[in-house]
Each structure stands twice: as C-alpha cells, then as structure tokens.
Amino acid sequence: MDLKELGWNDFFEKHFNEIKTADIQPARVTTSQREIYCIYGEFGELRAELAGKLRFDASSLSELPVVGDWVTVRMDRGHGLAIIEGILPRISKLSRKTTGKTTEEQVLVANIDIIFLVNGLDGDYNLRRIERYLTVAMESNTKSVILLNKTDVCPDSQVKIAEVEAVSSGTPVCALSAMKNEGIEKLNEYIIKGRTVAFIGSSGAGKSTIINCLLGEERQKVGAVREYDDRGKHITTHRELIILPGGGIVIDNPGLREIQLWADEPALKDAFTDIDTFALNCKFGDCAHAEEPECAVRGAIENGSLDPKRFQGYLKLQKELRYLATRKEKVKAHNAKIVTEKRISKAIKQIKKHNNKYQF
Ligand SMILES: Nc1nc2c(ncn2[C@@H]2O[C@H](COP(=O)(O)OP(=O)(O)OP(=O)(O)O)[C@@H](O)[C@H]2O)c(=O)[nH]1
Ligand SMILES: [Mg+2]
Ligand SMILES: [Zn+2]
Structure with missing residues (x-):
C-alpha cells in the first residue's frame, strides 16, 4: 500500500528520517484493542504489539499509540507480528x-x-x-x-x-x-x-x-x-x-457517553467567539460578567443578542476548564517526580549491568 494513501506526508517523512534505521518502517494504526493493534503499511495489514520499552518509558496514557497514529515498527517474522517501537509526532x-x-x-x-x-x-x-x-x-x-x-x-x-x-x-x-x-x-x-x-x-x-x-x-x-x-x-x-x-x-468512533473537556481556555474563546467579542466592550478588561458595572455581555443578554442559556453553558464550561487547569498543574508536578524516579532506576540498572560485566 502507498503510504500517501494512508495519510503520510512531509511532516511524518521528516521525523521518520531523523530516526530511520534499516530494520524499522512506518505504519499507521487502524485499530487498537487492549494493546493489540492493527496497522497498515507498505507491507499491507498486520497485527502489532507494543515493544516493552515503549510501554515502560511512557509516563502517561497519551504516550501510547492510538488509532490514526503513525508508528515505527520492526517485524517479528517468527510470530507474524509487528513490534511497535515508537510513535511519530502527532500533527493533531x-x-x-x-x-x-x-x-x-x-x-x-x-x-x-x-x-x-x-x-x-x-x-x-x-x-x-x-x-x-x-x-x-x-x-x-x-x-x-x-x-x-x-x-x-x-x-x-x-x-x-x-x-x-x-x-x-x-x-x-x-x-x-x-x-x-x-x-x-x-x-x-x-x-x-x-x-x-x-x-x-x-x-x-x-x-x-x-x-x-x-x-x-x-x-x-x-x-x-x-x-x-x-x-x-x-x-x-x-x-x-x-x-x-x-x-x-x-x-x-464509538458513541461517547460523556466528553469531559481536555482543553485550555483559548479553546473556549474559539468556541464562543460571540461572547468573546461582546466582552471586548466590557468596562473592565478582566470582567467576569457577573456583578461588574457596564458589562457588555450582560448587556447583550438584556437586549436579546445573547441567549442566557448559551451564556450559562459558557460559564459551566469555563468553570470546568478552570478546575481542570488546577488539577493539571498538580498532576504535572506528580508526573515529573515519576519521570525522575524512572530515570534513576534506569541509571541504577545500567550501573549494576556494568559492574556485573567486570566481575570475575
Ligand atoms: N431516521 C433516520 N435514522 C437514521 C439516520 N441515520 C441513521 N439512522 C438510524 O439511527 C440508528 C443509529 O445509527 P448508527 O449509525 O448505528 O449510529 P452511531 O452513531 O454509529 O451509533 P454508535 O455506534 O452506537 O455510536 C440506526 O437505527 C440507524 O438506522 C437517518 O438519517 N435518519
Ligand atoms: Mg456506530
Ligand atoms: Zn462583562
């Protein structure tokens, strides 16, 4: 199969060339179920599993392959499987x-x-x-x-x-x-x-x-x-x-039961450009559109240009995003600690390996 028909482009080519070796090739993930993947590449369609190192090095779920990812694979001919060794950077x-x-x-x-x-x-x-x-x-x-x-x-x-x-x-x-x-x-x-x-x-x-x-x-x-x-x-x-x-x-995709936000506030502004535009005319730059005088957003609700239900929906999403932002900060600090611990454990393993090599 031609990689371009699978969505391959210069962006992936560039990143692949940086890590290219004779025995790895690119492929695209078409399904993923409990760490058994189906991939398409120039070789056609194959089942694939994760390399242990990729799983071990992943500090979060988002670092594991998902449908649509371009991955680098090595063939395990004995088992008719491909082994996923890495993920190329995601465009989106x-x-x-x-x-x-x-x-x-x-x-x-x-x-x-x-x-x-x-x-x-x-x-x-x-x-x-x-x-x-x-x-x-x-x-x-x-x-x-x-x-x-x-x-x-x-x-x-x-x-x-x-x-x-x-x-x-x-x-x-x-x-x-x-x-x-x-x-x-x-x-x-x-x-x-x-x-x-x-x-x-x-x-x-x-x-x-x-x-x-x-x-x-x-x-x-x-x-x-x-x-x-x-x-x-x-x-x-x-x-x-x-x-x-x-x-x-x-x-x-399967129907989503719920879609909890994973976004930052600019995404909310992009989804509510009308409210963002009204807000430009609020008296205070940091107006929360609550009790402040000369609030253009509340003005828009009063004159019928903005549906109050839409504004309530906006506030609900904004609250959710702000809560998420504080949680993200805490998790970031926690993850940084885990990464450091993993690095230390890796270094200790390497030192032990080195010492064993020179023991008689
Ligand atoms: N009346 C009508 N029914 C439709 C239309 N499109 C789909 N349906 C019906 O809606 C039902 C659900 O359709 P699916 O295509 O299974 O919906 P889905 O979004 O894939 O659902 P999940 O796979 O559960 O996420 C089926 O009974 C379809 O026949 C349409 O244009 N009009
Ligand atoms: Mg469906
Ligand atoms: Zn305001």
Whole structure:
C-alpha cells in the first residue's frame, strides 16, 4: 500500500528520517484493542504489539499509540507480528479527560484533518452538547464540521440549522439524512484522498450509517436507538480507521457517553467567539460578567443578542476548564517526580549491568 494513501506526508517523512534505521518502517494504526493493534503499511495489514520499552518509558496514557497514529515498527517474522517501537509526532489529536476521577488525557484519535461532529435531529439534538463538542474540537488543531443527521425525522430542520449556525462560531453546519442517502454529497468537499476525517458524536447519532453511505456498502454495524429517548445502544465498540473507495480516510468512533473537556481556555474563546467579542466592550478588561458595572455581555443578554442559556453553558464550561487547569498543574508536578524516579532506576540498572560485566 502507498503510504500517501494512508495519510503520510512531509511532516511524518521528516521525523521518520531523523530516526530511520534499516530494520524499522512506518505504519499507521487502524485499530487498537487492549494493546493489540492493527496497522497498515507498505507491507499491507498486520497485527502489532507494543515493544516493552515503549510501554515502560511512557509516563502517561497519551504516550501510547492510538488509532490514526503513525508508528515505527520492526517485524517479528517468527510470530507474524509487528513490534511497535515508537510513535511519530502527532500533527493533531482529539482528546478528552479520561472518565473517572483521574486527571489524565485520553487521546481519542490522532493525525486527523477534519472532525465531523455528528448529531441526530431526533431526541439527540442538544445545543449545549454541540457547544461542548465544539470546545473539545477547538483544542485539537483541526477544522470541524457539524453534521445534523436524520433530517427525514425533523419537520423543522431549517430552524434547527439556523439555531446551530448561531452557536457554531463559524464552524460549517451540514444537514443530511444518511438513511435516505440525502445530502451525503455535501461531505465530499471534506473527504479528500489521503486526508483523515474523524466521526465523533453520541451513540445513535448515525456515524456508522453515514460511513456506510460513503463506503457504498453496509460494512459498519448499525443499531436502532431506544424508542423513548432516541439514545443509541453503543453499537460501535471500537475505533477504526477505514479507507474509502475514493481514497478518503475515515475513523468511526464509538458513541461517547460523556466528553469531559481536555482543553485550555483559548479553546473556549474559539468556541464562543460571540461572547468573546461582546466582552471586548466590557468596562473592565478582566470582567467576569457577573456583578461588574457596564458589562457588555450582560448587556447583550438584556437586549436579546445573547441567549442566557448559551451564556450559562459558557460559564459551566469555563468553570470546568478552570478546575481542570488546577488539577493539571498538580498532576504535572506528580508526573515529573515519576519521570525522575524512572530515570534513576534506569541509571541504577545500567550501573549494576556494568559492574556485573567486570566481575570475575
Ligand atoms: N431516521 C433516520 N435514522 C437514521 C439516520 N441515520 C441513521 N439512522 C438510524 O439511527 C440508528 C443509529 O445509527 P448508527 O449509525 O448505528 O449510529 P452511531 O452513531 O454509529 O451509533 P454508535 O455506534 O452506537 O455510536 C440506526 O437505527 C440507524 O438506522 C437517518 O438519517 N435518519
Ligand atoms: Mg456506530
Ligand atoms: Zn462583562
């Protein structure tokens, strides 16, 4: 397989050339399940495992390969396996905070060119959730498109499109019906040979159905949503990178139960450009838009230019991001300690090895 068709470009080439040796080659991760990977390279498709050193040296989850990563591999011909020795730097990544109490980054997918934020126009429709997804996507160094799927079950899709455009901060909005195969052609503008599109959204929004439309076959399993609330049943269970017949690359993702933010405050500003613009006219540069006099953001709410629910949503995300920032600082200090300990243990091992060598 030609690497360019898999998304290889000058950026990866440059980094690969810096570490190139005769027995390693680049490959792209297409699936990853419990540390068993599937990779594509010039050799075709192979199963791969992590080299012990890569796992040992990783100081966090985000340093392990994910779907979309370009990795360097060595062939273990005896076992018909490839061994992943390293990860090439990522051009982009889409991350969330891991679920649960730990403050750790979970990279969902790497090296993506576009994110399709997929929403159903049925019971899945939720403006506040779209704003949350947008904030996550703004952090990723990637362009996004908001897809509003299931126009066939929505009598007022034009109204919904306008509502979403009003909160999308310039991110394009595309309405379609995957079931009726209507509007799919609008996606061709973004699906380009050698470029990678990640599909993100809640379960049941129709990610796999859209991918099947693009593939022209029922490759991805799809499943009905619950009748009483239109929620999906988590039919897709693992991420997968798929090459379309026309050459575009898509990544199907399992529906996200929750997407906790892993972002910094500039991402919030990018997702709420209107509030950021109103704030320029607040009397105080550091206005929190609470009790301060001459607050242009509160003024915008009063004169109807800003929906108070949108502002409440913004404040909630801002609070979450600020809390995350303080947690991140603590974790950073803790991780630095672990790295130092690992270095010391490595140095001790080397000294012991050296001493053994010269013992008679
Ligand atoms: N009415 C209607 N139903 C659709 C449309 N697209 C998908 N569906 C249905 O929505 C349900 C969920 O579709 P999936 O493609 O499995 O959704 P998903 O986003 O991949 O869900 P997970 O894999 O669970 O994350 C299925 O019953 C689909 O047939 C559409 O355009 N209109
Ligand atoms: Mg699916
Ligand atoms: Zn203000």
